[in-house]
Amino acid sequence: MKVALDATYSLGGHLSGVGIYSRSLLLGLARTHPEVRFEFWYRAQRYLRCWSEVLPSNVRRRLLINAFGPGTAELFHGLNQRLPSTRVRRAVVTFHDLFVLSGEYSTPEFRARFAAQAREAAARADRLIAVSEYTRSQLTSLLGVEPSRIQVIHHGIRKLALQPVPREKVVLTVGAVQKRKNLARLVEAFEALSSEWQLVLAGSTGYGASDILARVEASPARGRIRVTGYLTPEELARWYSRASIFAFPSLDEGFGMPVLEAMEAGIPVITSNRAALPEVAGDAALLVEPERTEALADALCSLAESESRRHQLQQQGSARAKFFTWEKAVRETWDLYRDVLT
Secondary structure, three states: OEEEEEOHHHOOOOOOHHHHHHHHHHHHHHHHOOOOEEEEEEEHHHHHHHHHOOOOOOEEEEEEEOOEOOOOOOEEEEOOOOOOOOOOOOEEEEEOOOHHHHOOOOOHHHHHHHHHHHHHHHHHOOEEEEOOHHHHHHHHHHHOOOHHHEEEOOOOOOOOOOOOOOOOOEEEEEOOEOHHHOHHHHHHHHOOOOOOOEEEEEEOEOOOHHHHHHHHHHOOOHHHEEEEEOOOHHHHHHHHHHOOEEEEOOOOOOOOHHHHHHHHOOOOEEEEOOOOHHHHHOOOOEEEOOOOHHHHHHHHHHHHOOHHHHHHHHHHHHHHHOOOOHHHHHHHHHHHHHHHHO
16 A cells, blocks of 8 residues: 655654644654555655655655646645645545634735635545544534544644753743734733743744734833743753743634643643633633633633642643543544545
8 A cells, every 4th residue: 555645844843733743643654554655745845855854664755746746646645734736546634723714813825825725625635634623613614524524633742851840930831923822912911920920932933923022022021021932842841841830822723732732741721712722621721711811810820829729730631631642643544544545
């Protein structure tokens, strides 16, 4: 059997959530099924980088361009909401989120390009993977996909090298500094905490970052707010090891990997009561209305002032995180391939 996958987003030192998903799934499938020949296809802008990667022996590298594609593979899996323009025998596509279509969180040019690619991929795919029930509902409502063609397969959690260090009075948030992450409200809510606390915004800049950074500069708590930029997994693990509260008040998420990373790291979590976040967090986090700054401030203060409440959420979060593994995601993805091919 020959299975082809779009490996483009698995490369680079600054992996996003899609990159972590791609890398975890690609390597997990290849290592779990050594009897299968896998082809990792890379789009032209990243093809040269792939030769620095050490890949399993049953993997071949291929260049994905319009005139040449994976037509001889029994199945092609698009890992990021798009398919190649060339013909494929059977197709599976993973959809992570559709916030580009549902909110003003990107440029008009990106929105138009994304919409065209997403609609075309949804129409051509034999089956669609949604990373949450929330994303499944968006595929149905925004793209008109029949529910029977969609299967929900949750993400896993990457393993970070956590350190046995004392917790500090740090509120941590992880993710791109962008409008959708609702960080300007988080900065305002943080100002309600005592001067002993620090806020760490860990992530690269994205759409709307200038307004958020301006709010940070204008904050009366500016001296206690740190904007780190992109962090390596090792650097991120140090912050996960040190922080005492994790805040993730995003306005729209198809999944929300950092919530589970924080839970596995033993940090009590505050997150939004909308999109996929209640589905991911379950009853192991404080859920708040993200557009009510006072609700976010109250949640921060309640955890900052109660060590017992923090400990309770730490215990619940650690238990919750155990339900999400890449091994499970790989197994369910392979089962879907078999279903498509029968």
